[in-house]
Amino acid sequence: MNSSASTKERILTAAEALFAQRGFEGASLRQLTAAAGVNLAAVNYHFGSKDHLVEQVFKRRLDQLNARRLGALKHIAGLQETTLEDVLSAFIRPALDLSHDGGGGLFMRVLARAFAEHDDSLRKFLSENYGHVMRQFTVEFARLLPGLSKEELYWRIDLVTGALTHAMSGFGIIQRKSDVSETSHREQTAEHLIRFAAAGLRAP
Template identity: 35%
Template sequence: MVKVKKANTVVEGAREKILASAAQLFSEHGFNGVSVRDIAASAGVNSALVGYYFGGKQGLLAEVYMRHCTPLTQERARLLKSFSRDAQPTLEQILEAFIRPSLEVTTDEHGRSTFTRLRAILSGENSALLEQLVADNFDKSIRTFVTALAKCLPHLSREDILWRFHFLLGAVYYTGSGPHRIYALSHHHCDPSDPVATASEMIPFLAAGFRAPAADFPARSPKPKAVPAKR
């Protein structure tokens, strides 16, 4: 198996070093933007080991992806459960349980969530492999959260919930994908790489959106003319 310790510093095996470097580089440049040689060089190992351990570049991506999925979905489920202990969770709590782990889990040394950025960047590259990975690893978790949201928002149809969840995913992914123009536009006052600040801005925004009245369906233009501010 994996040797985890040697001498006084944590020295990983070549396999673990490859995984760490791959997660970092894939998340920065996407699958097609990085070569096996880049990853091996960054890990300080021979590039032939990628074939030995993972069977190739695609196998390496799949391993990186699945390696990070479990902690993320588990943390989401754990938070949701902790909020459901005494009573039905509030909308804000459900959103927090889904979003916060995305921003915090498996962060690198700069506090950035490598895995969220990885998912964001890969969601652009239209790979059949990735689509399968996403469906296999996330559909169950997403259904759980959609159900919790529906319970919390009985005035909405399931379609409305799904639309709004789609927009939520957009906000999360885009925040994870960086770089962010608002960082420059705000003169560095708004920093989407700060998970705490991001969550405290994102959750109230999304909660208000979810609480909006159901859109007239299908496909009518927004009619509120004189701003009947609801909530």
């Protein structure tokens, strides 16, 4: 069972990296299993199919991400006064941390690919694992932006999501300079994102 769990984890990690690099269709099981150092048949044995493997790659990280986001949201809900920046921080920083923690560095890029794939079953899976988190954050945003109509609010949250996904998946031209530590670069990224998003959400 231990060696099995290790094989599964090795597959998941190699899959995450290869999916980020080559896409879900572009990464073959042969490249993937070779990178993981396991037998080709191990994917179908442990995951049933390549599609199920894709889902599990998402599940492993989304569970982390959702838990951290909700934890951060709960934490600031206990404060006396919450600002828009606090809620944005609870939304953004867990994702940034995941981008740099424990090997999850490539996951946001995989997530961005999933946005680009309009595959319905994958979108349904994401919405089921993601929907309730977004709904809770939407409630908080609505509370802090009472002047916005529901439609306006949805629009702006959608645009914030686009900006964050873009930035967090490393599409952008902004790269960390060699004389800046990773920690401080992450902090700068978070500040830029929060400042921009807060201003956009507060737009007159």
